[in-house]
Amino acid sequence: MRISKLVGERLKDSASGTNVKSHNFLLRAGYLKQVCNGIYSLMPPAQLVNLKIQNIIREEMNKVGGQEVLMPVVMPKEMWEKSGRYYSIGQEMVRFKDRNDHDMLLGMTHEEAAVHLCSNTIKSYDQLPYMIYQIQTKFRDEARPRAGLIRVKEFTMKDAYSFHYDKEELKDYYQKVYESYNRIFKRIGMKNFIAVKSDTGMMGGEVAHEFMLLTDIGEDSIVICPHCDYKANMEVATSIDQKPTFDDTQLQEVFTGDAKTIDEVCHLLKIQSNQTIKAVCYAIVGDDTNTVVIFIRGDKEVNEAKLKRVVGKEVAVKDLAETGFVKGNIGCINLNIPNTKIIYDTSLKGLCGMVTGANKEGYHISGVNLSRDLPNIEYFDVSKVNEGECCPICGKPLTIKKGIEIGNIFQLGTKYTKSMDMTITMPDGSLVNPLMACYGIGAGRALASVAEESCDDKGLVWPMSITPWQVYFCPLRMDDENVKATAEKLNDQLTQKFEVLYDDRNISAGIKLTDSEIMGIPLRVVISPRSLQNGQAEITIRKSGEKIMIELDKLEEKLKLLIATEMEELNG
């Protein structure tokens, strides 16, 4: 590829607005062009990376017996009514009517379509396990796209669906894909990634894992035990909480005036936040009359994902404006508000000497002893894990890190096959709903994640396996007859063996060298009047900055070796 003909330009000035370094480089190096909020076009270099990532995924899916299919982006309402998700999924699913006034939607995931595709083609247990996958566009009308390709509305995703006749077989297959995912991420050049237990969310089902790239720009929090194998998304993470102990005293009303927040009350009464009982109120989505009140220790926070599982419905933070609650003074003693579901977090269990609101303006109550004053309550774990709390497996302190979700795998059970009436015949002749699992990887997010993890202060640094070009061929002084003739000849020769981006522009060296760096091409070959005097070229390795002078007739061999070495590392 001649860079003079390459669509897109390298920008000298940093694009404004974004604070994610890899996204900045992707824009400046001519990989991406934004169309609107959360929607991007991929320029030729990005599409080359995208295709390589897709091919690695494809190879690994084929290795575990996956069969590639292509399901539609647009689906009819009826298909999603059967599974119930037409109504349970919110605004992130785009719905519209076709010209015949028929309700349609844009696919944001394809469990329904996968069951539809397989339900008449798989008839017997004998045909299982069975996996279909596709690499296709998804549309999710995200509330807030961010960080370039990390969170977008439209993206290309590999999604796979497997079918099974019993739990054991499902588990075995799930494990195979789990290992396949590890290979995929390693092959595309990701380094610091882990698999964690995760929430099943809108997918349903029981067991699920997320593959997380650990990075500060990540939007998920991951709880990790540095001492054992425990790793979990904050949404499902649990911990052993070391309970604080306070003197057991009698209930006493104390005047707290305008002190409303935990901080203010603590400051006034000269206590720590872990001696307070905090009230948090939620509304149940689609139910205006009821309120959920959570009592939780003052130093803890409510984990909404856990709360949703306890309540069994979607919840949202409640505005207390038109309720009977005394804002800032809500407490668990003598709280009598109708239509209220009260949940006590396990962080309160067994505590005494606590401070809570008095349910009247200007007062709190001290000396609350949970087992004495509220003897018959049930506790639920609805709190977030705090850093330093103890691992539920080994009891040692936990750490919390940020991560990007780069892939997920779910054991779905029969949620979809049951609701959509898919059955198979078992050996004894009975009809059962097969078990199902699904597996996703976003190609664009993978691209951006690798870019983020690998880039340095000069620009992108692509792993050899997914680089748009292996070699940036960079002759300096294209006005020099000898350089130009040699360059053309060498380009023809190298192009036979390698993926080459040929910088054929007659411009100053600085621009060419800088472009090669910001674009992140792993190997740069420079020739110039100076190097040609000795019949040599200079190879620079982008990752390490290492420079190698090499005779022109040995260039091809050396490049081949450098490429093979890195590819071997990536493929394990």
Place this chain on the structure above:
RNA sequence: CGAGGUGUAGCGCAGUUUGGCUAGCGCGUACGGUUCGGGACCGUAAGGUCGUGGGUUCAAAUCCCACCAUCUCGACCA
């Protein structure tokens, strides 16, 4: 959905507070010339409904109103 920021040439920006006549700068682009192993220099040229609509005014990029787009933060502690 809430809060804040931004919107002027392909890209990055100044000008807006205090309205003024042909709207500027840098980069990039085209042509000519000198340079050239780390974003060189000189000259010439092209390129703009100042986000959109409405209003105030003799006069609006600038003041007022509405809307749109986009970025960042938040969607969580009572």
